[in-house]
Amino acid sequence: MPAIGSIGRRHSIPIIYTRGTHYEVGFDVGRTFASLIQEFIENCSTLNEELLPAYNTIKGRQTYEDTLLSLKTNFPQYIRELEGTADGSKVPFYKLFLLHLDRIITVSAGIKVNCQPVGCSTICVNQPGYEILGHTEDAITENLNHFYFVSAHITSEKPEGKWKVVEERFTSLCYPGHLPGYTMSYNHHGLVFSINTLSALNVFGAKTPRHFLTRALLSAENYSHALQILEDVGCGAGDGCSINLTFLNEEKQRTFYNIEMAPSGTDKKSLLNVLPASLGENLMHTNKYMRVSIPEEESCMLDSSVARMIALQGYSEATNKCNVIELLSNENNKEYPVFVSTNDFVSTIAVGVFDCTEKTWSIYADNPKKTKPLVVLPLVLKNKETNSVCH
CATH class of the missing domain: 3.60.60.10 (Penicillin V Acylase; Chain A)
Known part of the structure; x- marks a missing residue:
């Protein structure tokens, strides 16, 4: 497998059209882009050098659990969607969830992050x-x-989460x-x-x-x-x-x-x-x-x-x-x-x-x-x- 960066800038953006429940859509995304997700997780310096060390501290783990509990209360459908992506890509859920916590967990754990001018x-x-x-x-x-x-049409049998969502249809550019x-x-x-x-x-x-x-x-x-x-x-x-x-x-x-x-x-x-x-x-x-x-x-x-x-x-x-x-x-x-x-x-x-x-x-x-x-x-x-x- 070539190293990230060795293949240059590719003029290629894959797309998935998917329909189903939140978990099903997440699973299809994970399964379809498993190789991209796995390679990114393996090579992501932010995850491996900052987020995972923070997760392995007492304060960091507590922040992880407290935030996850809050989200399961307010946005359970999006947690299931992320669980689907984890299952489909065969990447542990906690690693994907850490990407979404970002500085929330490193600050709580007192982990100093690298100076990276990421922005848009x-x-x-x-x-x-x-x-x-x-x-x-x-x-x-x-x-x-x-x-x-990801171009998705998501339907739920009953209203879900804080805003009682029953249907979503969108297209979004996504990080792995x-x-x-x-x-x-x-x-x-x-x-x-x-x-x-x-x-x-x-x-x-x-x-x-x-x-x-x-x-x-x-x-x-x-x-x-x-x-x-x-x-x-x-x-x-x-x-x-x-x-x-x-x-x-x-x-x-x-x-x-x-x-x-x-x-x-x-x-x-x-x-x-x-x-x-x-x-x-x-x-x-x-x-x-x-x-x-x-x-x-x-x-x-x-x-x-x-x-x-x-x-x-x-x-x-x-x-x-x-x-x-x-x-x-x-x-x-x-x-x-x-x-x-x-x-x-x-x-x-x-x-x-x-x-x-x-x-x-x-x-x-x-x-x-x-x-x-x-x-x-x-x-x-x-x-x-x-x-x-x-x-």
Whole structure:
């Protein structure tokens, strides 16, 4: 088996179309992508050098158990989905769950993590004739060539979890062994979104990890429902991220939203700050809190975020899709480029462009300024009148 990185950047993104219960869909994902998941788990430095040592401490194990218990209470269907992925891929569940805990468990265990400037950049352009959400998907380099699409239709016999979900239909770009929802995604209600990781200094166990809140977001039927999911009243986020979203089937003029979500140590709900962009306005976000005032982890990711914001300072003047592609292709800052070809820590594994006017999703496997989209997916939405799916 060739080592990760030795095969170069592949222009290939596999996809699975699957239908069933949460466990069945998870199992099919695990079984189909077992080799990618197993290879990633074997080589993932974050898991093997940070998360597993934290899990093997008393405090880390307690955080693991407390958070798992909370999720089994509020989101049991997503735990079963992850159990299905573990069973299908023949990878122990605890290793996959640790990926979703991320810094929550290392902070609780007092494990110092490596300085890795992992992050993503998102631009939303809301101009006459052009309604675009563009996103660079940056991840640890072990993720390069180790990601896939999940297009799933999930049905439950009875309402499940905190929000009593009975049906979900979505397509999401996924990291290996991770639940859908923490990258770029859309659902059949017309929700389109991307995620920027944010690193609050203080994170909390027994709350809802961000990966699970963005997984739940895939069920959102409208904007108010999305806010309700992210606020997570009664528990709240254990860590933070930024969500860039819009709904394609809005009856009014297009509005894009950037939602900064942060954990709270005192309230049983997430801290949310929403910035809308109406027609004629644009949005930009990287990996630093811009409006929620909380302490952040001092890391290379903050330095990278500031550098990328400077490089992308022309985003407010962007008026079309070509401008978005030009901005997300920027490599001028050699230390912290917007598009990262590859380095020892992080790579831009894909670039996505949602065209909300044409209802398409273009995915680039390399710098979009230098290549054509690898695939252009239609955004398939639910017909409210007939309750069927239509293009």
